[in-house]
Amino acid sequence: MLKKVLVVDDERGVRESMRMLLKDYYQVSVAGSGSEAIAVLKDVQPDVVLLDLRMPDMSGIDVLQSIKAIDPNIEVILVTAYATVDTARKALRLGAFDYLTKPFDPQELESIVRRGLERRIDALRRSATLEAIQQDYRTLRKEVELAKHQMHTHVRDTIYALLMSLELRDAYSGKHSMAVLWLVDQFAQGLGVAPDDRNRIRRAALVHDLGKIGIPEDILNKPEPLSPTDQQVMHTHPRLSEEIITNVEALADLGPIVLAHHERWDGQGYPDGLAGEAIPWQSQVLAICDTVHAMSSERCYRSRLPEHIIRRELAAQRGRQFNPAYVDAMLAGTLISDIHSAENAGKMVLTSQQIRQVLGEPTSHESGIAAMLATLV
Ligand SMILES: [Fe+2]
Structure with a gap:
């Protein structure tokens, strides 16, 4: 069952509130900075990342790019208090699944994480099917x-x-x-x-x-x-x-x-x-x-x-x-x-x-x- 969520935010209060809201349904890890998020990514192997757009060490956009370079199938949801149309567009263009504005509604958080997981499952299923087809083709050859x-x-x-x-x-x-x-x-x-x-x-x-x-x-x-x-x-x-x-x-x-x-x-x-x-x-x-x-x-x-x-x-x-x-x-x-x-x-x-x-x-x-x-x- 896919249920690993990584929360990345430099504000402890935000991290903790998200963790508390999600912990009953998902396995939640937290990171207090962009560099920490990247450092723990391989160990945690999250399915969905909730990523703060503005952090002191790295911008959310940079972290998003690093995550996608490591595993393009991880779904990233940007979290920002300053969402603009431009930022949202850029984030989506770079492969973010969606974005969430602060302060967030707990139901909205639960809904967006669930949809992220569903997309992750779909992507993995498609790549498994593709791999199976490729394997069949190799065997046939x-x-x-x-x-x-x-x-x-x-x-x-x-x-x-x-x-x-x-x-x-x-x-x-x-x-x-x-x-x-x-x-x-x-x-x-x-x-x-x-x-x-x-x-x-x-x-x-x-x-x-x-x-x-x-x-x-x-x-x-x-x-x-x-x-x-x-x-x-x-x-x-x-x-x-x-x-x-x-x-x-x-x-x-x-x-x-x-x-x-x-x-x-x-x-x-x-x-x-x-x-x-x-x-x-x-x-x-x-x-x-x-x-x-x-x-x-x-x-x-x-x-x-x-x-x-x-x-x-x-x-x-x-x-x-x-x-x-x-x-x-x-x-x-x-x-x-x-x-x-x-x-x-x-x-x-x-x-x-x-x-x-x-x-x-x-x-x-x-x-x-x-x-x-x-x-x-
Ligand atoms: Fe002859």
Whole structure:
């Protein structure tokens, strides 16, 4: 129950008469000066202050401002023998609830204190409601963040599962994706590609052939060259890859890169027949690395090609299948010969944890946030 009243007046007689009139209903404290009132304010924690406007040490207006600075919800009633319209206006503007003129009528005193308390109760109720609403909002936000985090984790795990099932259906594709990831990373580093873009190409490399999950197994693993019909089916995989990842928020930015990874510089590629710089440059990088690794791998329809043949093939496709600049960069470097030693050293095999990281697994920092959110909610 709110009932603490602080009476501030330098005249002892006024203080005492107010105290006597109010003490049966409220818990009344008194202060004989403005500075004393401010000094005891935190201890007394009054709900209503009856404040003399004229005191020797501080004016009532100054004390009013100090009280409001400490707690704006304390209701202050100014008491004055010299009430003027100006003073009253100023007091109300500074947050006083009302004013009482001396000599006061006991009933008027009781009434004005009661109204002050009612207003105080209303204000506290409003701020409690506001606090409750804000708390609800904070809780809701945490729940939304946590749900988003969990959904992101589930989606990433689904993509990981798709990659694993693709590897089961076609062992080459799984290993190939990881090898291309290593290759594009090395190649992009040599080209001086910025870290963010390198990271983007790495992620694209991992999922570029994900659409092969939708290609029949007998076509995927066919030992002889594909028939035109089989080729048509096979050529749907970039779009399938794009469709799968476009639905995943964390990977959606890779869509255009993945879609164009079988486009050719001369416009004879698929699925859209884009040519030259119309092909995203990341797709061009992916395409040359994809082919270099494919040529240096053992396939069900042929054995791995020796380095000099790979180099000759690349040179032949300069300006045809590939961007001439990237062919030059690839031929100028040692990546083609490095592939085998990197493969033998196990550099092209990623752990499930590393794969999840490439797919956007939360960092330990993010996991910390998620754990914190989970605790707080
Ligand atoms: Fe592909």
